[in-house]
Amino acid sequence: MNVQELLWKYAEGRCCPKERVEVEQLTSQNAGLQQDLAIIRKVQATLTTMELEQPSMRFVQQVMEHLPKRHFAAEPLIKPFWKKTFWIALAASMVAVFFSTATGNAVADPVGQYAGAVLAAVNVALEAVPPMVLQYFVLVILTFVILAVLDKTLSLRKHMNFF
Amino acid sequence: MDNDLHLVKETLKGNQVSFRVLVERYRDYVFTISFKVLNNREESEEAAQDAFLKAYRGLARFEQRSKFATWLYQIAWRTAIDRLRARPPKAMSVDEGSIALQLPDAADSPAQQLHRKTIRAFTHQALSCLKPEDAALLTLYYLNEQSVKEITVITGQTESNVKVRLFRLRDAMKNQLMRMLKSEVKEIANG
Numbered sequence: 001m002n003v004q005e006l007l008w009k010y011a012e013g014r015c016c017p018k019e020r021v022e023v024e025q026l027t028s029q030n031a032g033l034q035q036d037l038a039i040i041r042k043v044q045a046t047l048t049t050m051e052l053e054q055p056s057m058r059f060v061q062q063v064m065e066h067l068p069k070r071h072f073a074a075e076p077l078i079k080p081f082w083k084k085t086f087w088i089a090l091a092a093s094m095v096a097v098f099f100s101t102a103t104g105n106a107v108a109d110p111v112g113q114y115a116g117a118v119l120a121a122v123n124v125a126l127e128a129v130p131p132m133v134l135q136y137f138v139l140v141i142l143t144f145v146i147l148a149v150l151d152k153t154l155s156l157r158k159h160m161n162f163f
Numbered sequence: 164m165d166n167d168l169h170l171v172k173e174t175l176k177g178n179q180v181s182f183r184v185l186v187e188r189y190r191d192y193v194f195t196i197s198f199k200v201l202n203n204r205e206e207s208e209e210a211a212q213d214a215f216l217k218a219y220r221g222l223a224r225f226e227q228r229s230k231f232a233t234w235l236y237q238i239a240w241r242t243a244i245d246r247l248r249a250r251p252p253k254a255m256s257v258d259e260g261s262i263a264l265q266l267p268d269a270a271d272s273p274a275q276q277l278h279r280k281t282i283r284a285f286t287h288q289a290l291s292c293l294k295p296e297d298a299a300l301l302t303l304y305y306l307n308e309q310s311v312k313e314i315t316v317i318t319g320q321t322e323s324n325v326k327v328r329l330f331r332l333r334d335a336m337k338n339q340l341m342r343m344l345k346s347e348v349k350e351i352a353n354g
Contacts, residue, residue: 004334039337046286047305047333052191053198055208063186063215067179 003033011040086144096122167231174222186215189232193239195306199299200243202291210246214239229316236303237317247295289336297332304329 003026009015010023027034126134167188173181193214197207217238225234290298303314311329315322 005330008330008333035341036337039341040333043286043333043337043340047290047301050290050302050305052306053195053207054191055194055211059190059194059208059212060183060186063190063212064179064183066212066216067182067219068216 004036007033007037007040008044011037011044083148086148090141168227171222171225171231174219182219185231185235189235190215192232192306193235195302196236196239196299197243199302200240200247200295202295202298206246207243210243211239214242217242229313233313233316237319240299240303240317241319243299244296285340286336289339293332297328300325300328301332 006015006019006023006026010020015023023037027037167185170181170185174185190211194207194211197210197214198204201207201210214235218235221238225231229237290301293301300314300318303317304311311322311325314320314325318325320328
């Protein structure tokens with residue numbers, strides 16, 4: 001390390017005790033080095049007190065406005081368990097409705113006498129349900145289907161995103 | 164900063180408010196790095212914005228091998244350097260065998276000369292006359308007290324290269340100041 005490097009190190013306070021003594025001896029014997037050290041200290045002091053530049057007031061807003069859109073849901077809108085349950089229940093309901101209609105029209109019972117009795121009971125139960133409740137039931141099914149489609153779309157978007 | 168990591172995780176979950184906090188925290192540093200490299204406010208602002216957008220897009224790739232700030236400054240540095248390289252060069256670098264300082268002649272008005280006759284003003288003037296990459300290197304070293312190791316991560320230069328450049332730049336500044344302040348040097352040395 002040359003003397004100038006040593007002077008910078010000294011001004012920064014990074015010298016070991018041995019180097020410190022060496023610098024102090026050199027500067028006490030040499031007026032030129034003493035001047036060098038004085039200037040180095042001034043430059044050092046100025047550089048360490050440098051101020052940050054500031055961007056315009058709208059900087060943060062502009063950055064936020066340009067951020068790419070992200071997926072909004074980190075978790076699926078409908079949990080897999082409920083999805084499975086819904087589709088099974090829907091399939092069962094459709095089968096029940098189909099066969100109850102068939103038995104109502106006096107078509108030959110395709111699943112035997114026992115099944116025919118069950119389906120007849122379902123048919124009676126459905127007839128007993130007020131129309132308003134059935135409308136709500138259809139509405140719930142529709143909502144569920146919309147949510148499922150939305151969930152799928154968001155999931156596809158997520159995979160197309162940067163992450 | 165641990166808090167930075169928490170904000171990064173929240174941003175990755177889709178919380179843009181957390182990213183806003185990071186932008187507010189580091190905007191001045193990122194802008195200063197860009198400004199030191201580009202020396203033009205408008206262009207620096209665009210470069211700084213660009214750096215934040217790149218950071219946002221690449222947040223999932225932040226592997227926490229360095230501090231978030233170091234990673235962000237690295238992006239800011241590269242973005243600014245890329246913009247700078249798209250421009251024709253102006254000043255010379257210390258690497259080109261000559262000192263990059265080109266201080267203006269003392270042909271200003273007496274009032275301006277009086278103002279410039281302070282070490283601080285001269286140092287700032289000297290810094291602004293450096294090649295932009297060199298000025299940014301000094302800024303990184305002093306502004307946020309980045310260690311030489313962190314500067315190697317940010318700039319992609321080797322540790323020895325950074326050390327040598329820093330020494331040569333500072334020494335060039337010192338020599339230039341000594342030439343300019345011939346009469347005052349003795350007074351400064353005497354305190």
